[in-house]
Amino acid sequence: MMSISTATSLSRPNTVAQxxxxxxxxxxxxxxxxxxxxxxxxxxxxxxxxxAELQQIAVERIEFYDRxxxxxxxxxxxxxxxxxxDDDTWQQIKLEYIVLLTDHKQPELxxxxxxxxxxxxLHRSYYNNDFIFVRAGVSTEHIDSDPPAYRCYYPLQDGLxxxxxxxxxxxxxxxxxxxxxxxxxxxxxxxRTHLDYPLVLEANHQIQILSSVFxxxxxxxxxxxxxxxxxxxxxxxxxMHDNCGxxxxxxxxxxxxxxxxxxxxxxxxxxxxxEVPSAFVEFLHSMLPQKPKAELYSILGLHxxxxxLFYRDFLHHLKYSSDDFIVAPGIRGLVxxxxxxxxxxxxxxVIKDVISPPKQIHREQVKAKxxxxxxxxxxxxxxxxxxxxxxxxxxxxxxxxLLEELRKLAQSQIEETEDTLIIKHLYIERRMVxxxxxxxxxxxxxxxxxxxxxxxxxxxxxxxxxxxxxLLFKNFGVTRFGRVVFYDYDExxxxxxxxxxxxxxxxxxxxxxxxEPWYSVDPNDIFPEEFExxxxxxxxxxQYFLEKHSNLLDATWWQSIQEEIKNGxxxxxxxxxxxxxxxxxxxxxxxxQRRMARDKAFLGLASHERALSTGRKRPLGRxxxxxx
Numbered sequence: 138m139m140s141i142s143t144a145t146s147l148s149r150p151n152t153v154a155q156x157x158x159x160x161x162x163x164x165x166x167x168x169x170x171x172x173x174x175x176x177x178x179x180x181x182x183x184x185x186x187x188x189a190e191l192q193q194i195a196v197e198r199i200e201f202y203d204r205x206x207x208x209x210x211x212x213x214x215x216x217x218x219x220x221x222x223d224d225d226t227w228q229q230i231k232l233e234y235i236v237l238l239t240d241h242k243q244p245e246l247x248x249x250x251x252x253x254x255x256x257x258x259l260h261r262s263y264y265n266n267d268f269i270f271v272r273a274g275v276s277t278e279h280i281d282s283d284p285p286a287y288r289c290y291y292p293l294q295d296g297l298x299x300x301x302x303x304x305x306x307x308x309x310x311x312x313x314x315x316x317x318x319x320x321x322x323x324x325x326x327x328x329r330t331h332l333d334y335p336l337v338l339e340a341n342h343q344i345q346i347l348s349s350v351f352x353x354x355x356x357x358x359x360x361x362x363x364x365x366x367x368x369x370x371x372x373x374x375x376x377m378h379d380n381c382g383x384x385x386x387x388x389x390x391x392x393x394x395x396x397x398x399x400x401x402x403x404x405x406x407x408x409x410x411x412e413v414p415s416a417f418v419e420f421l422h423s424m425l426p427q428k429p430k431a432e433l434y435s436i437l438g439l440h441x442x443x444x445x446l447f448y449r450d451f452l453h454h455l456k457y458s459s460d461d462f463i464v465a466p467g468i469r470g471l472v473x474x475x476x477x478x479x480x481x482x483x484x485x486x487v488i489k490d491v492i493s494p495p496k497q498i499h500r501e502q503v504k505a506k507x508x509x510x511x512x513x514x515x516x517x518x519x520x521x522x523x524x525x526x527x528x529x530x531x532x533x534x535x536x537x538x539l540l541e542e543l544r545k546l547a548q549s550q551i552e553e554t555e556d557t558l559i560i561k562h563l564y565i566e567r568r569m570v571x572x573x574x575x576x577x578x579x580x581x582x583x584x585x586x587x588x589x590x591x592x593x594x595x596x597x598x599x600x601x602x603x604x605x606x607x608l609l610f611k612n613f614g615v616t617r618f619g620r621v622v623f624y625d626y627d628e629x630x631x632x633x634x635x636x637x638x639x640x641x642x643x644x645x646x647x648x649x650x651x652x653e654p655w656y657s658v659d660p661n662d663i664f665p666e667e668f669e670x671x672x673x674x675x676x677x678x679x680q681y682f683l684e685k686h687s688n689l690l691d692a693t694w695w696q697s698i699q700e701e702i703k704n705g706x707x708x709x710x711x712x713x714x715x716x717x718x719x720x721x722x723x724x725x726x727x728x729x730q731r732r733m734a735r736d737k738a739f740l741g742l743a744s745h746e747r748a749l750s751t752g753r754k755r756p757l758g759r760x761x762x763x764x765x
Contacts, residue, residue: 154229157217162237164209165250169243171201179352179408184311186378188355188707196512202441206253220258227268235274242413244275249445277415286416290344304346315383323719324389331391339366347420352408355709371424388717394618396425399712402521403622405514406438444523454481462535464542467571468611471496472627474546476539486564487547498627506626514601516710518594520624522564532558569614585681590621592686599698600708602632633702636661637695665692
């Protein structure tokens with residue numbers, strides 16, 4: 138059957154608008170084809186345990202979008218003089234583009250691509266008008282996917298163990314699940330402790346699994362949900378290579394906190410092969426409704442679409458709020474002017490025109506540091522940032538104090554009209570409580586936890602070759618789950634670029650009294666023992682830090698990390714604790730006693746499976762994730 142868009146295009150002669158619209162869509166299609174090929178390549182690299190190349194294509198993929206936009210701009214200008222087309226033609230191009238998207242699998246991404254190309258060809262005065270997709274022009278609901286975005290399995294019909302075997306077979310891994318029976322038993326024993334007891338099964342009981350595996354670093358993740366009546370129980374199964382040449386289940390994540398830590402923008406973007414990305418976002422959003430869809434798109438590697446959705450949400454919030462932008466609370470930084478809208482959970486950061494001593498850095502170096510973070514594995518310890526250019530704000534929503542600060546500190550980065558303040562370049566990050574402010578209001582238990590998290594953050598970053606540089610508590614934030622995350626990147630550097638030293642002993646007694654050091658200090662020299670003097674001035678903080686992280690004050694610890702990195706060690710900082718890994722949980726036997734499956738009053742799925750094997754039918758009963 139001929140599609141509506143095809144029939145429409147055949148009924149009319151090709152116009153300039155049609156040809157330009159098709160060329161623009163061809164540019165997007167090339168981009169998304171290459172994007173999917175990178176995700177498919179990730180599957181092969183995971184199988185081959187080629188972690189170096191997997192990291193390399195993760196960096197390269199971030200640059201795909203801008204490259205394809207530049208290619209399309211060049212093509213449209215050279216072939217069609219797109220920069221000289223009049224307004225009426227561009228309006229018609231947009232209408233023709235919408236027609237082409239009627240049966241498209243990624244219409245929302247294609248619309249963002251249209252915006253990016255258009256805004257590079259023409260001046261920003263055209264922003265936020267009829268020439269671009271300020272709002273979505275094509276719905277993403279119920280787009281057909283082949284294969285479907287998720288698969289359904291029916292334990293009541295086929296038996297739970299049979300379903301688990303089938304799920305793994307449907308992943309099409311070349312390598313086997315080495316201990317399928319053992320891992321199945323472990324999965325069921327952990328899962329059983331998470332569910333209500335007894336769980337009465339409903340007629341619609343099923344397990345839904347996203348059809349593509351999620352890859353990141355050295356792990357693969359199977360993402361799904363169990364449906365029972367009106368309830369759903371989301372879960373993630375973490376898979377890793379074992380020491381026997383196969384694959385094993387490393388962990389099972391079940392709670393909202395565990396899932397949120399995994400699906401988080403403070404980590405590297407996932408590789409996922411998606412024909413219909415909106416369907417994957419909808420699935421994830423049903424599991425984590427508190428996560429904005431903008432963030433979910435970014436987590437899937439579609440960060441441009443994440444920026445598009447964020448900006449739409451931001452404009453909507455501005456329309457339905459009335460509070461003012463203010464200078465962000467906390468200690469003022471030397472590099473950035475930071476402001477926020479109290480009713481909106483983000484901060485806006487503008488690089489200052491003059492960066493004051495002792496900072497020795499300029500604007501382009503700051504931008505390079507933020508790009509480094511964007512391209513690097515953030516291991517859950519560095520906040521992701523959205524970078525924007527030429528953003529128009531309603532000027533009347535800025536307090537006078539904030540306007541004066543921006544005019545004083547970043548005059549080159551703003552343009553003002555009577556009603557509008559345009560910021561030429563800024564970064565946007567999710568707002569967190571600065572660690573120093575958090576600890577000022579915390580009790581002893583909270584301080585101990587925060588300091589333990591702070592040290593863990595430094596160690597996690599060191600494991601992936603990152604040294605934060607400026608370790609003051611004000612440069613770290615506390616998330617709603619109590620995790621400590623780094624967010625000030627102007628002094629960040631690779632561990633391998635640093636020179637960690639011990640302070641040499643004084644030559645004479647007078648050396649210790651001197652205002653100047655008695656030893657030479659080069660720009661890359663770092664003396665970890667000095668951390669104690671500016672971080673651990675509070676006795677409680679000092680006590681908690683030394684209990685957990687005294688090795689961070691020792692140059693030899695940092696030097697050992699450098700050697701491991703230089704020797705090619707690949708470290709995966711897990712998005713869950715060691716205590717959640719099956720190898721730890723079951724090392725000395727599962728600590729939770731089995732429920733008594735032999736109890737005649739307990740009608741479970743295990744007995745249902747036995748009934749299936751003998752051909753006997755039985756009614757729906759109570760649900761047991763029995764391990765036998």
